[in-house]
Amino acid sequence: MTMNDPFDDRLRAAFAAAEPGRDDAIDTEEFVKRVQGRITRPDRRRALILGGAGSTGSAVAGTQLEGFFSNPDLLPADGMIGQVFTYASPEMLAAGVLAIMIAGFAIVIPRQI
Amino acid sequence: MSRGASDEELIALVVAARDGAAFGELVRRHQGVVRGMMARMCGNHALADDLAQEAFIKAFNKINSYTGSGSFRGWLCRIAYNEFLMSARKRKATEKAMERFRQDIDDVEAPRDMGSVVDLDRGLKILKEDERVCVVLCYASGMSHAEAAEATGMPLGTVKSHVNRGREKLKAWFEAEEAMAS
Numbered sequence: 001m002t003m004n005d006p007f008d009d010r011l012r013a014a015f016a017a018a019e020p021g022r023d024d025a026i027d028t029e030e031f032v033k034r035v036q037g038r039i040t041r042p043d044r045r046r047a048l049i050l051g052g053a054g055s056t057g058s059a060v061a062g063t064q065l066e067g068f069f070s071n072p073d074l075l076p077a078d079g080m081i082g083q084v085f086t087y088a089s090p091e092m093l094a095a096g097v098l099a100i101m102i103a104g105f106a107i108v109i110p111r112q113i
Numbered sequence: 114m115s116r117g118a119s120d121e122e123l124i125a126l127v128v129a130a131r132d133g134a135a136f137g138e139l140v141r142r143h144q145g146v147v148r149g150m151m152a153r154m155c156g157n158h159a160l161a162d163d164l165a166q167e168a169f170i171k172a173f174n175k176i177n178s179y180t181g182s183g184s185f186r187g188w189l190c191r192i193a194y195n196e197f198l199m200s201a202r203k204r205k206a207t208e209k210a211m212e213r214f215r216q217d218i219d220d221v222e223a224p225r226d227m228g229s230v231v232d233l234d235r236g237l238k239i240l241k242e243d244e245r246v247c248v249v250l251c252y253a254s255g256m257s258h259a260e261a262a263e264a265t266g267m268p269l270g271t272v273k274s275h276v277n278r279g280r281e282k283l284k285a286w287f288e289a290e291e292a293m294a295s
Contacts, residue, residue, distance in 0.1 A: 007284050008252075014233045015153065015253035026162060031144050035169045036137045 065094035168193035187263030244279035
């Protein structure tokens with residue numbers, strides 16, 4: 001590293017002896033935990049903001065669903081999907097779609113936080 | 114899994130997936146050097162830990178800029194050193210106000226027993242800022258000249274000059290103090 005005469009050893013020893021007291025220092029694991037806590041917090045905030053925005057969007061979209069399901073011109077009349085629209089009321093379909101959206105958020109958001 | 118991985122593998126995990134556990138392992142491995150370096154430069158463990166924490170957060174946020182051309186430790190120490198400089202600038206106004214007061218106290222209370230306790234802090238005060246930083250990094254933190262150059266962003270030759278000049282000044286200072294004490 002540097003020249004190696006007795007003064008170098010003495011200087012290193014002086015630094016070791018003059019190390020500031022560790023009374024107010026935290027231990028390694030506590031330090032790691034604090035850093036990890038601070039790096040994950042922005043992700044949590046991001047997930048909550050995105051989740052909130054998504055939920056608001058879903059709620060607004062949900063209010064339009066009933067009108068969508070009430071309009072026969074927009075819905076398929078044939079096949080299995082057509083059968084579903086025949087048996088279920090528009091309110092029930094809108095509630096079903098909303099339930100699927102909420103379940104999606106319930107699964108995804110906790111994983112992100 | 115992360116405990117057995119190399120630094121490079123952990124960095125790749127952090128870059129690819131912002132993996133908090135992998136970064137935690139990097140912090141665990143390098144916190145000793147960074148905190149030790151900060152403690153010796155600040156002379157205060159609580160402040161040193163705060164600055165070290167900030168340095169690790171910055172390292173996490175800009176880990177994409179780590180190119181792998183130097184050691185991760187050197188890159189980290191450079192961020193920590195910049196953090197120290199920024200903090201020192203902020204504290205400079207307060208420090209100046211306190212300096213005269215502290216010098217008065219030093220003149221009255223500083224120990225003169227150079228045979229048993231070496232008053233390193235007083236010795237370091239005679240060095241210029243850059244000399245002090247280079248001496249601390251090389252002698253107290255055990256860094257090589259190249260690592261100190263990487264950490265401070267100074268050219269290798271400059272670091273060597275600062276270390277040698279600082280070392281010579283300290284040697285002369287210690288000898289003078291010992292001559293006075295005997």
